[in-house]
Amino acid sequence: MYNLTAEMYSEWAIGLVIIAIRLYARWTTGKGSFYWDDMCLGFVVIFWTFHTVFLHLVEIYGCNIGLNHETAMQIPDSEVPRLRQGSIFAFIAWLSYIFMVWSFKGVLMFLYNRLTMGLWQHRLARIVGAICVATFMASLLFHVCICTPPSKSWQIKPYPGNNCTLRPLNYIVIETLNIATDIGVMSIPLPLVIEAKVPMTQKIILGGLFSSGILTMIAGVLRAYYSVKDIHTLATALGWASREALISVIIVSAPGIKPLLTRLGWLKSIKSSSNGYTRSSKMFSSKSGGNFAPIGNPDDYELPFYKKNKDKRNSLGESQEHIIDPTEPVPKDGPGGIMVTTEYTMAREDVPSGHASSRLPV
Structure with missing residues (x-):
């Protein structure tokens, strides 16, 4: 039997180990200095932890997701406080997801902003960075304003409507903004790889590394699909949200871990x-x-x-x-x-x- 909680905590734990190795690599190879992308990676740890914990609490308390006008009125008054608390956790889990996803983008944007200094791609990096900030704000406002007043998001009786519970438009709008910015982020380093005077094998490896954001797009699309498909596939959708986070951690941490592996002799320099x-x-x-x-x-x-x-x-x-x-x-x-x-x-x-x-x- 599929256990959502076990998968979420397992992937969260693996992700923390990868992030710890990446920060250790930066500390040792960077002579004890950190950069803004490392700060964004710290935000990833915080908001991924929030996201995992609050989803677990929703599973324990329950929430108003899956109710309708008839079933909501049949809930005993003694159960309303518990479901309301779980619905608040679900609302916060959405916020933590948005902060987590755009923190991942922040890691790459600060990295590319440094690496393209002096190149024409630096201007592109700044433009994409501004777009990331704008889409982040738009996603937050959309999540908060799609159900007004926001307190209806954790209302049980009477049923507040699907926009306040299932939030199907969240998956469409926010995921569209997420994918659009991912494409913009990937467009920054790829021209450098194409013009690189290195062997074709190395070009393919670097191109694959910088194009690996496609995997997070696929995970995001599957998360949105299973979320709006049916209430019974919601657990599958939440599983894809956790996988999306783990894939993102691997993608943003791999370049930082590479120098450490080279220094240890695991990879040829x-x-x-x-x-x-x-x-x-x-x-x-x-x-x-x-x-x-x-x-x-x-x-x-x-x-x-x-x-x-x-x-x-x-x-x-x-x-x-x-x-x-x-x-x-x-x-x-x-x-x-x-x-x-x-x-x-x-x-x-x-x-x-x-x-x-x-x-x-x-």
């Missing part, structure tokens, strides 16, 4: 160049023949194919050309940036002998 940085850090080239601005240290910025830039990133508009740091050694076996060469040319001019005295030496 990318061949380093003569100056100690990965040779594939120059894997992007602009149309004018220069290099993209380097966008991070592999230890600090999760992705192993970016070169550390010790000084402030420099870029000329959107030309994506980069002048190397003069304090860094220039590799002898490859282009390290723009080299300025001064040439002196000597020319001789023959002067007729009759006019030699008219010309003075320079």
Whole structure:
């Protein structure tokens, strides 16, 4: 027999272990420093815990979901307080789900905002980030305002209506906004992978990593489908919500765990160049023949194919050309940036002998 509670807590526990490993990897490879994406991952832990606990409480207390005008009036008055309490938990579980899902997006948006610094994709990252904030606010307002006043969401008698209990429009509208922003988030790193000067095998691996958000979209669609299909499939829908969270944790944590596995020797590290940085850090080239601005240290910025830039990133508009740091050694076996060469040319001019005295030496 399917046990929803066992699945939710098991996946929640596995997710916490993955997040703990990811934060440990950031602490060790990032020299004890954390970033805003780590803060968003902390929010994920909080709201995922709320979501799991409140859904469990709904299962214990019961709620007004599944009632109708007739069955609601048949409930004994002694049972009303318990069902009302469970309905409040269901309302909060919806809020925690929205906060959790958009916290996952925050992890990736802060990461991509750092990694695309100096590239034209940085502007795209900012636009997508603004869209994520707007869709987050829209989802919250829709959940709260679809049933007015909000207190009707935990009303038992008389029956407040499906919009206050089942909330079928929540699954349609909020899930649509969720999927739309996921597509926007995935559109940021994929152009970098396509233009990368790395072997096709590595391109496929990176493309699969950055496209793995499709799995969360599928989980979200299945959650919405089983939620609106029938009241008897609601438990299946809640199971897909928990799976969606676990898949998201794996996706956002995988790049951060990779440097730790490489350091432990579990994964082969990318061949380093003569100056100690990965040779594939120059894997992007602009149309004018220069290099993209380097966008991070592999230890600090999760992705192993970016070169550390010790000084402030420099870029000329959107030309994506980069002048190397003069304090860094220039590799002898490859282009390290723009080299300025001064040439002196000597020319001789023959002067007729009759006019030699008219010309003075320079």
